Amino acid sequence: HANGLEHADIHLERRVLTLPGYFRPTKLWDLLVMNEGRLIAALEFKSQVGPSFGNNFNNRTEEAIGTAHDLWTGYREGAFGEQTRPFVGWLMLLEDAPKSRSPVKDQSPHFPVFKEFKNASYAERYNILCRKLMQEQLYTVASVIVSPREAVETGEHGELSEMTGLRSFISELAGHIAAEAARTWMV
Template structure:
């Protein structure tokens, strides 16, 4: 089966540029208004920083057989039922002929790595566990498992690449986490999210602030690289397109 990856590398570079430019614009707007959030929040409260990646996912879906599917990006259309809570808001939903084809979550982390890594981890695990339990209980009707994706962009900086020490007074941390940087920890998280079948694919992208001009980004491992993610999405979409007609 030939998959169309829609020149994803070029589009990902443009998405990285847009991410940093939109953050800078949001920070500038807040400074001009005199209402400035603390830390890095000024760059995220305006939202839409990851829209370039959403557009890439939409292109993948349309190019691999589901151009006529309902591809939802508007907030009012992005909720799915949960099991432990009534609903969960996603970043992108693909619905075709009454079936949930794909649900994708996009996250980013700029600065404050120590404060937010555990929060991001708990969110990712909890979101997936809630969705699959709801699926098991028939919340989406009788249908095959949907594609569930999690994509994370992390600032490529000294703070995200430096070794981190942990204190566990009663039992040692797992060996792979000992001295691991936050980028390495996110990489391990993504690998384990897929290995434990919590997500169909999980990707990690590292991009420095200078990427606002270059669009440059790095991947930490092939298992969590963007090509693996978009290939998995394209393959799933193509199979469902062939099945549903």
């Protein structure tokens, strides 16, 4: 509302967070912004705590890629009607712990692992994932923030890079909302 869409609907309740999919009937999002029947923003919030960072990283990666591909294919096929591209955001909160910050070794017996993943910690891997999700235009913004378990009361957190940080996420969303407000106002 502060960015010009005073009448936009911000949906947080489970019963109104579903969008149609292309490869599946529906997808439940964590937050939707709608304005005059148009999808303005769809956001996915994820978190991960230890100790099992390995399996969870791979599952989160596959889920993020599949969710985005499903949404954009549905968009292309008219699932949301004729409208401008919505903002699609993915935000990961990762436990800042020794195991999420320690280098991880991988083995690929047939082909080499991409160099950016060699000895990268899970925190670094999430940062790489977020950069690649944006580079491939699967998400408007993908961010990872790290926070120690004991910061549950204080909200203390850190960012791994400016590009994948919370400030970038928020400013890109605010800019998208302001652009939609300008389009709506001009009509």
